[in-house]
Amino acid sequence: MTNKDTGTFTVKAGLAQMLKGGVIMxxxxxxxxxxxxxxxxxxxxxxxxxxxxxxxxxxxARMSDPNVITAIIxxxxxxxxxxxxxxxxxxxxxxxxxxxxxIDESEVxxxxxxxxxxxxxxxxxxxxxxxRDLGEALxxxxxxxxxxRTKGEAGTGNxxxxxxxxxxxxxxxxxxxxxxxxxxxxxxxxLGAPYELLVEIHKTGKLxxxxxxxxxxAxxxxxxxxxxxxxxxVFVGSGIFKSSNPSAFAKSIVKAVTHYNDPAIIAExxxxxxxxxxxxxxxxxxxxxxxxxxxx
Amino acid sequence: xxxxxxxxxQGAFAEHIAILKTLxxxxxxxxxxxxxDGIDGLIIPGGESTTITKLMLSYExxxxxxxxxxxxxxxxxxxAGMIMLAQKVDGTNHLSTGIMDIAVKRNAFGRQVxxxxxxxxxxxxxxxxxxxxxxxxxxxxxxxxxxxxxVKLSDDTIVAxxxxxxxxLAFHPELTADNRLHKYxxxxxxxx
Numbered sequence: 089m090t091n092k093d094t095g096t097f098t099v100k101a102g103l104a105q106m107l108k109g110g111v112i113m114x115x116x117x118x119x120x121x122x123x124x125x126x127x128x129x130x131x132x133x134x135x136x137x138x139x140x141x142x143x144x145x146x147x148x149a150r151m152s153d154p155n156v157i158t159a160i161i162x163x164x165x166x167x168x169x170x171x172x173x174x175x176x177x178x179x180x181x182x183x184x185x186x187x188x189x190x191i192d193e194s195e196v197x198x199x200x201x202x203x204x205x206x207x208x209x210x211x212x213x214x215x216x217x218x219x220r221d222l223g224e225a226l227x228x229x230x231x232x233x234x235x236x237r238t239k240g241e242a243g244t245g246n247x248x249x250x251x252x253x254x255x256x257x258x259x260x261x262x263x264x265x266x267x268x269x270x271x272x273x274x275x276x277x278x279l280g281a282p283y284e285l286l287v288e289i290h291k292t293g294k295l296x297x298x299x300x301x302x303x304x305x306a307x308x309x310x311x312x313x314x315x316x317x318x319x320x321x322v323f324v325g326s327g328i329f330k331s332s333n334p335s336a337f338a339k340s341i342v343k344a345v346t347h348y349n350d351p352a353i354i355a356e357x358x359x360x361x362x363x364x365x366x367x368x369x370x371x372x373x374x375x376x377x378x379x380x381x382x383x384x
Numbered sequence: 385x386x387x388x389x390x391x392x393x394q395g396a397f398a399e400h401i402a403i404l405k406t407l408x409x410x411x412x413x414x415x416x417x418x419x420x421d422g423i424d425g426l427i428i429p430g431g432e433s434t435t436i437t438k439l440m441l442s443y444e445x446x447x448x449x450x451x452x453x454x455x456x457x458x459x460x461x462x463x464a465g466m467i468m469l470a471q472k473v474d475g476t477n478h479l480s481t482g483i484m485d486i487a488v489k490r491n492a493f494g495r496q497v498x499x500x501x502x503x504x505x506x507x508x509x510x511x512x513x514x515x516x517x518x519x520x521x522x523x524x525x526x527x528x529x530x531x532x533x534x535v536k537l538s539d540d541t542i543v544a545x546x547x548x549x550x551x552x553l554a555f556h557p558e559l560t561a562d563n564r565l566h567k568y569x570x571x572x573x574x575x576x
Contacts, residue, residue, distance in 0.1 A: 091502075092500035092501070092502050093500055093501045093502070094497065094498060094499065094500045095497065096501055098501060098517060098559065099496075099499040099500065099501060099517060099518075099519055102499070102517055102519045102556065102559050103496055103499065103519050103520065105395075105396045105399060105430075105559065106395055106396055106430050106431050106432065106463070106464070106519055106520075106556075107395075107431075107432065108394070108395060108396060108397075108398070108431075109392070109393070109394040109395060109397070109431070110394045110395070110431070110432060110435055125434060127438075128434070128435045128438040128439060129435065130394055130431070130432040130435045131432070165434065165490060165491060166432055166434055166435070167432070167496065167520065184497065187495045187497070188495075188496075189495055189496035189520070190496065212497045213496060213497050214496065342435065342438075342439070343439070343442065345394075346392075346393050346394060346415060346439055347415060350415075
């Protein structure tokens with residue numbers, strides 16, 4: 089019997105495949121993590137404050153306190169993800185040392201590098217990164233990301249940007265699939281994306297890694313909308329713990345993602361939930377405060 | 385035509401369906417109890433076992449799967465699917481189907497950074513080594529007297545077993561191009 093290989097791209101991307109059809113929930117404490125696990129979350133995302141609070145407070149948002157991350161790891165048996173700042177490879181090293189199962193190099197935190205992202209090939213722990221379009225997704229995969237999420241606009245409870253981003257990615261994939269092979273190089277240049285990944289999409293008609301939707305999911309119907317538009321699963325940030333009944337919202341969103349093609353079940357699980365998180369009109373947010381624009 | 389149901393509550397069900405299609409069988413996604421009707425075999429995929437357990441219980445799938453298994457329906461569980469089949473999980477009676485006489489330990493090899501790939505010798509499917517992918521994988525801590533061990537690691541950890549019509553694998557045949565374990569399962573289905 090040969091030796092075990094750890095930290096390979098197959099096991100990194102493989103964990104994301106195991107998360108498909110599931111809901112990954114933002115949590116700031118071990119108590120939140122327990123509520124999320126009990127509701128059926130397929131993983132939790134540890135961060136210092138939920139995006140709505142980061143948006144409200146302003147200032148610099150960083151990686152969570154390692155004590156909190158350790159407490160969350162000790163509390164739940166589902167995978168624990170945590171966010172590091174864009175380009176902050178030492179925060180990523182710390183998160184790997186703490187034993188998190190996935191790192192989100194996230195625009196929700198204040199970027200540490202305005203030109204470069206983390207070289208994710210250097211790590212044994214897998215990374216998920218945000219994108220607004222296919223070029224951004226493929227640049228992140230080129231850097232070693234083993235999972236992608238469309239960004240949406242975190243902390244708004246407004247699904248409009250999430251719809252824009254998933255539609256953009258899916259449209260670009262369909263375009264590449266239908267394109268003659270001799271146009272792929274120019275398209276790679278236009279997208280700013282690695283040519284080899286375009287060749288792969290041309291062949292398979294899909295992204296080489298799992299793609300979840302994020303940024304603005306506030307209701308079970310929002311979550312099912314993302315699934316019907318082609319997402320493999322859903323991240324819910326402020327939508328759970330900024331709602332009037334986090335446990336009920338969490339359970340309903342989990343069921344809506346599993347049964348995303350069954351309107352009768354989505355209707356049933358949407359009943360009597362109480363108030364969803366307050367929403368923000370995107371146009372009311374000053375241009376420089378839009379989180380989705382962070383990432384290069 | 386043989387029709388295989390794949391439990392599609394959460395996890396890597398699409399990957400199993402893609403492999404089954406290469407073997408020329410009909411497939412169907414199972415999310416509700418009535419979708420179990422008319423299938424010749426069931427695959428419970430890898431995914432998050434806590435999530436799958438909760439969704440199974442919410443829509444009363446566990447009891448029906450258990451009843452069909454006792455009537456002889458062949459079922460293959462991979463990783464989380466193995467946990468769904470086990471009578472005991474982490475030392476306690478499991479809430480899902482509990483139909484196979486095995487005790488499993490979840491996340492038995494550590495966290496994600498400890499996930500691994502390894503070549504295994506599985507005599508039941510032939511002489512060629514089988515490249516297995518273990519992701520936050522469980523292991524079988526105890527197997528009952530009627531359970532056949534399909535493969536052990538070099539340290540004697542049991543990672544695949546069969547009991548009559550039930551197959552439990554700690555790893556992910558749905559993540560490789562090697563379809564021999566799916567063929568092995570279909571042989572059991574077709575012999576029934």
